[in-house]
Amino acid sequence: MWRRGVVLAVLAVLLGLLMVLHAKIPNAVGNMGSLLETFLPWLGLGVPVLLIAALLRRSATALVALLLPVVAWVNLFGGLLTDKSGTGGNLTVATHNVDAGNADPTATARDIAASGADVVALEELTPAALPTYRRELAKTFRYHAVEGTVGLWSKRPLSDAAPVDIKMGWTRALRATVTAADGQQFAVYVAHLPSVRVKVEAGFTANQRDGSARALGEAIAADPVPKVMLLGDLNGTMNDRSLAPVTSQMRSAQGAAGDGFGFSWPAGFAMARIDQIMMKGMDPVAAWTMPATGSDHLPIAASVKV
Incomplete structure (x- = not known):
């Protein structure tokens, strides 16, 4: 033998x-x-x-x-x-790539509004669907900012919202300041990095995404606010070395306080967590994946101690 x-x-x-x-x-x-x-x-x-x-x-x-x-x-x-979730969070955040081809943005918006999140980031907003998201989310979130195809909705005051240049030629990232209930302020970045593809003739075509990750990492590193959060679809996992300009300076909510792998894509049979909630200067206490909507991504959420 x-x-x-x-x-x-x-x-x-x-x-x-x-x-x-x-x-x-x-x-x-x-x-x-x-x-x-x-x-x-x-x-x-x-x-x-x-x-x-x-x-x-x-x-x-x-x-x-x-x-x-x-x-x-x-x-x-x-x-x-192992389940690393705890208690003591005083802010719930969520992020969701709502899918440009979503056939029912109204239902998706209502699901997000009912999630209990205090701050929500949405990616892949289209001009046609944006009025629907604005209308449905306004009932729950008093403040919001939209830049290009990404948006941020919040129950807490937003200020200084502006686009972030991630070297794409059009806007797929923004940065805003959120004021928490106790008066503390923190910066929130919403980003949707370029998509990647696997092609026979070219392999894993991720070069544009990698360049955007470097630009995003530089912006976060230069931010003067000590408490920073990143919400979005990074089209890559925490294991991917090419996202190191971002992942090396921030904590993953799922990695620090989640239960399981928390895969978010594709929604029908999730195989990778390419949607991320990351932060520095704050502590994640729990992280989870929310039920499917009409998108090809699953929404994810985290409880944070600001």
Whole structure:
């Protein structure tokens, strides 16, 4: 049983090395490193497949080799399997890519209004649907600001709303100041980074998104307000090295206070969390994914201690 299953053992070792050395896989060819990191948690599905094969083959060698990917996966993602949510939050925030092709923006707006959030960011607002969102959300949120295709609605006062240049040629990001109930002020960025695609001839086409991430990271780093929050669709996960200009300076609400992976896209069978709530100078105490609306993304929310 030690001589059988050598091929399975090699596959197990390769799977483990992919997890351990994912940061070493270069982006020079088709952004393969970022593509792998986007779906990195799903590599864990290879473990039960190889385990079943090893048991059928009665290979002790393959079973021992499987320890490498198991330990690697637990080290990377084991912390996400526990519920880290707590209490003590004094502000609830949410973000939702409402989908430009949403067939029922009225229902989506009403779902968002009923979420209990104090501050809501929306992305992919179209000129045709914007009046609907304004009308429906005005019943719940007294203040709002819209720049290009992104908007921010709040029960607390908003000020200094302005577009943020993320090097796209049109506006898909804004920044505003929110005044909390106790008088504290914090900056809120709403951003929708460029979409990415997987193409046979070009690989993972994420270069425009990566450039926008750098511009957004620079804006956040230069913000004079010590408390900063980012809400939006970043078209990338916290594991993606190309989002490091943003993720390296902010905490993920899901990573710090969520329960599970919190995948948000696609809504029908969510496989990645590309919608993010991040912050610095504030503490997330809980994070969750909300029920589906008419969008291809799931809305996400977090409770925050300002």
